[in-house]
Amino acid sequence: MLSFQKWRRSESAQGLFLISPTLGFALLLLAVPLIMVAALSFWTQDYLTLDRTFTTANYVTAWTEPMYQYLMARSLKISIFVTAATVFLAYPVAYFISFHVAPKRKAMWIFLITIPFWTSYLMRIFLWKVILGYNGVINGSLTGLGIIDEPLSFILYNQNAVVLTLAHAWVPFAILPIFVALERVDRSLIEAAEDLGDSGLRRFLRVTLPLSMPGVIAATIIVFIPTIGDYVTPRLVGGPNGLMISNMIELQFKKANNAPLGAALAISAMGIVTFFALAFLWLNRRYVRGPS
Amino acid sequence: MRGKSRFFNWFIGFFLLFLYAPAILLPVFAFNASSIVSFPLTGFTTEWFSVLLTNGTLHVAARNSLLIAITTAIFSTLLAVLAARASTRFSFFGRRSIMGFVMLPMVLPEIIIGVSLLVVIIQMGFELSLWSITMGHILICTPFCIAILSSAFMNLDKSLEEASFDLGQTRWNTFWLVIFPLVMPGIVASLLIAFTISLDEFIIAFFLAGTEPTLPVYIWGQLRFPAKLPSLMALGTVLLFVSIGLLLIADYFRRRGIRKTGIENTGGFL
Amino acid sequence: MTQPIIRLSGLDKFYGDFQALSQINLDIKTGEFFSLLGPSGCGKTTLLRSIAGFETSSAGSLHIDGQSMDGVPANKRPTNMVFQSYAIFPHMSVAENVAYGLKARKLPKVEIKARVAEAIDMVGLQGFDERASHALSGGQRQRVALARALVLKPRVLLLDEPLSALDKKLREQMQSELRRLQRAVGITFVLVTHDQEEALTMSDRIAVMFDGKIEQVASPQILYGKPSTRKVAAFIGMMNFLDAKIMTTSGDNVEVEVQSLGKLTLPLKQATGGLDGCNSVGVRPEMLTILMGSQTSEREIEAEVTEVSYYGDMTYYDVKLPAKEDPITVSMRNTAGRKVLEVGAKARVGWSTSSLLLLK
Numbered sequence A: 001m002l003s004f005q006k007w008r009r010s011e012s013a014q015g016l017f018l019i020s021p022t023l024g025f026a027l028l029l030l031a032v033p034l035i036m037v038a039a040l041s042f043w044t045q046d047y048l049t050l051d052r053t054f055t056t057a058n059y060v061t062a063w064t065e066p067m068y069q070y071l072m073a074r075s076l077k078i079s080i081f082v083t084a085a086t087v088f089l090a091y092p093v094a095y096f097i098s099f100h101v102a103p104k105r106k107a108m109w110i111f112l113i114t115i116p117f118w119t120s121y122l123m124r125i126f127l128w129k130v131i132l133g134y135n136g137v138i139n140g141s142l143t144g145l146g147i148i149d150e151p152l153s154f155i156l157y158n159q160n161a162v163v164l165t166l167a168h169a170w171v172p173f174a175i176l177p178i179f180v181a182l183e184r185v186d187r188s189l190i191e192a193a194e195d196l197g198d199s200g201l202r203r204f205l206r207v208t209l210p211l212s213m214p215g216v217i218a219a220t221i222i223v224f225i226p227t228i229g230d231y232v233t234p235r236l237v238g239g240p241n242g243l244m245i246s247n248m249i250e251l252q253f254k255k256a257n258n259a260p261l262g263a264a265l266a267i268s269a270m271g272i273v274t275f276f277a278l279a280f281l282w283l284n285r286r287y288v289r290g291p292s
Numbered sequence B: 001m002r003g004k005s006r007f008f009n010w011f012i013g014f015f016l017l018f019l020y021a022p023a024i025l026l027p028v029f030a031f032n033a034s035s036i037v038s039f040p041l042t043g044f045t046t047e048w049f050s051v052l053l054t055n056g057t058l059h060v061a062a063r064n065s066l067l068i069a070i071t072t073a074i075f076s077t078l079l080a081v082l083a084a085r086a087s088t089r090f091s092f093f094g095r096r097s098i099m100g101f102v103m104l105p106m107v108l109p110e111i112i113i114g115v116s117l118l119v120v121i122i123q124m125g126f127e128l129s130l131w132s133i134t135m136g137h138i139l140i141c142t143p144f145c146i147a148i149l150s151s152a153f154m155n156l157d158k159s160l161e162e163a164s165f166d167l168g169q170t171r172w173n174t175f176w177l178v179i180f181p182l183v184m185p186g187i188v189a190s191l192l193i194a195f196t197i198s199l200d201e202f203i204i205a206f207f208l209a210g211t212e213p214t215l216p217v218y219i220w221g222q223l224r225f226p227a228k229l230p231s232l233m234a235l236g237t238v239l240l241f242v243s244i245g246l247l248l249i250a251d252y253f254r255r256r257g258i259r260k261t262g263i264e265n266t267g268g269f270l
Numbered sequence C: 001m002t003q004p005i006i007r008l009s010g011l012d013k014f015y016g017d018f019q020a021l022s023q024i025n026l027d028i029k030t031g032e033f034f035s036l037l038g039p040s041g042c043g044k045t046t047l048l049r050s051i052a053g054f055e056t057s058s059a060g061s062l063h064i065d066g067q068s069m070d071g072v073p074a075n076k077r078p079t080n081m082v083f084q085s086y087a088i089f090p091h092m093s094v095a096e097n098v099a100y101g102l103k104a105r106k107l108p109k110v111e112i113k114a115r116v117a118e119a120i121d122m123v124g125l126q127g128f129d130e131r132a133s134h135a136l137s138g139g140q141r142q143r144v145a146l147a148r149a150l151v152l153k154p155r156v157l158l159l160d161e162p163l164s165a166l167d168k169k170l171r172e173q174m175q176s177e178l179r180r181l182q183r184a185v186g187i188t189f190v191l192v193t194h195d196q197e198e199a200l201t202m203s204d205r206i207a208v209m210f211d212g213k214i215e216q217v218a219s220p221q222i223l224y225g226k227p228s229t230r231k232v233a234a235f236i237g238m239m240n241f242l243d244a245k246i247m248t249t250s251g252d253n254v255e256v257e258v259q260s261l262g263k264l265t266l267p268l269k270q271a272t273g274g275l276d277g278c279n280s281v282g283v284r285p286e287m288l289t290i291l292m293g294s295q296t297s298e299r300e301i302e303a304e305v306t307e308v309s310y311y312g313d314m315t316y317y318d319v320k321l322p323a324k325e326d327p328i329t330v331s332m333r334n335t336a337g338r339k340v341l342e343v344g345a346k347a348r349v350g351w352s353t354s355s356l357l358l359l360k
């Protein structure tokens, strides 16, 4: 009894008590639902009746049906392209803000970078359609300037458009962690490298880049995982060849009334993305020496 | 040296153009007289804004979204205050895993959250409603609020609490007299961020919307009708300025907090 | 004798497996300026926070004013604390900070106002009442912290390295001011410091701590002049050590064989910490002299100067004695006409048996 009283006043107990509502909420609305999706993926559905006998049929379909294989591969490819484009675009910007902007101005620049993100999500994607469209801003300007005679058609309703639009949506999320990592790089280390005779590029490759790797890794993960879940961008700018696995998941849950297959697809997609993310982290740990 | 900085200037210039392209076009088309959203521009009008004023369905959707956003802001901030306080002040069993789990929605694809909540609601036999959307929004906003509030609580010197306690104040009063005023700017920022995220969230709302649409769900429905596009542009413009206004307010409070506690100002949001 | 204001008996404190305090027995007298001195990490803060009520001890008891503090939380103890970071509430003015504890006590407004004004006067912050606390300098913040604690008229004021954040000049000024303040209010002060000079100049009594244990409790003069162990002697001031072996004791005397100095007979009272286990002899640099010309001393020994450090008023010589590897230090006042020796010079070092301490 005494020891229980003592435990109740202990840090551990107070901490657990404080966090319990948040944890409870997350358990109830995240853990339980995820478990139910997992369970559902082993059941079958015939229109509106659910058959609760265990079967792996949904996974067999999800992994063997060429259409799903194809969609999955394409989604993965698009996600990788988006991530690469985003990180390559974000790094110089983060570097610029961290190294070339006066300290007093940095907060303003970060704010500047995040503003477009607060344009309505749907509107932003739609406007890319307007920019890239047959009669869109780009084609309009290029024909107007006489650079091209015919409007370009390869820029909308395909995977390029999806990559571009998603990269645009995610780039602020990639800039922030890289910027934070660059800010943490001790400037005297770079000066030390200069003092020891490294040229600008070698200095960057040997000191700045390795030290900012944690930010790059965070950016990669932050962009890569959620990208696979977007179904609005492919729908609006992807055209028939730009659709991704999420569109199929949405379809199964809504119109096709096959929630179990949708669940199996969702879990497979999550599994694959997680696998790639972990593999990426592992490769990094193995081949890139960041700050320990 | 000069070549390098010229490269940077060009790069940053193009980047900002790329980044701002949609945000700039939004008001441009909102004030364009043509009913087709494309170039060339045909003239100036505020007609599309006045259309918004008389659109009943839009008003219902906007009211729904506001209700959801306000509820979300309050509850996710409450949950985040508890989590941020617990994780910065106490060391307890499994803290890292618990925090990791609570922050998980930040990296989870939103479709997964939408799908899983949909499954639960249907399996449990509940009706889809504004409540289901609100729950989903609280779930995804809480991690953002925790991120903001953790830094607010972390900046709080533990000896301030001890000093209050040492001077004879109770724990309860210490919270209200010392801790709360000092993290207040963080709380305001958290409320505004959650509000803004919820107001604009579409993927989860689309999965969980019953018969009552939110603003983004309404917009999604209208995107199919070319005739509705100019007024959507006007709506988007209004939303953009509301968001920016809220963010400026949030940033103002964050700065004020930094000034108050005398901590050096670095970085911006998140 | 009146009862001690603070009595600690058998206090232990564990952080997990790590023992931060072990078997602390200590009496602090009413009205004294008491210091806890020791290297960083030795447990001074932990001990102070145990008294304040921020740490619960693992074993042992604490009495303040004869009352057991078992289960009494920090806000109910008759102690107040000046934190190392000062912990000034950043969102309150100077006056609001000082009034904080009085408001917690729900005193009438007029009384609060009068006492706040008095406390602000006492620490020399007149006219700063409405100043926002983040606009204060380090020294001013410390004064606010002092006023805020003293205004409550605690039985004991606890200070955790209050001067360590100040620059040297301000620190010296605050040392004498703290002492003056303590005399004026008559409250018992318990000061934590790792700076031996600070402890020596300010305190009535000092407890020297190492590794969670109290090594010696004594007045500054005794601590310096008669340290009870080699550890204390080395920590406070400078001390030369020579290996020693006890041969025989007879009556009030002990015969020892000392490195370089040979066989000696010393009075037993020069074994300040008891004779048991003594294996070295200590002597302060200022107790040794470098003899010039025809100067003589009770005893003398030939040595060679290996290092000279000139400090203006003083010169410190490292000299090598025969049959001892490490040099010992001799300090000399640079009085008028006194020559400063060069490295390599031969020197006669004068000493006396009465300045040697037998230590373990």
Ligand SMILES: Nc1ncnc2c1ncn2[C@@H]1O[C@H](COP(=O)(O)OP(=O)(O)O)[C@@H](O)[C@H]1O
Pocket (backbone or CB within 6 Å): C015, C018, C020, C038, C039, C040, C041, C042, C043, C044, C045, C046, C047
């Ligand atoms: N909360 C704690 N948890 C674990 N160890 C601690 C804690 N607080 C202090 N310690 C350890 O106890 C020892 C004494 O600490 P402290 O009392 O702060 O030393 P001092 O004030 O003398 O420098 C140190 O080794 C420190 O690392």
Ligand SMILES: [Mg+2]
Pocket (backbone or CB within 6 Å): C041, C044, C045, C046, C161
């Ligand atoms: Mg300490």
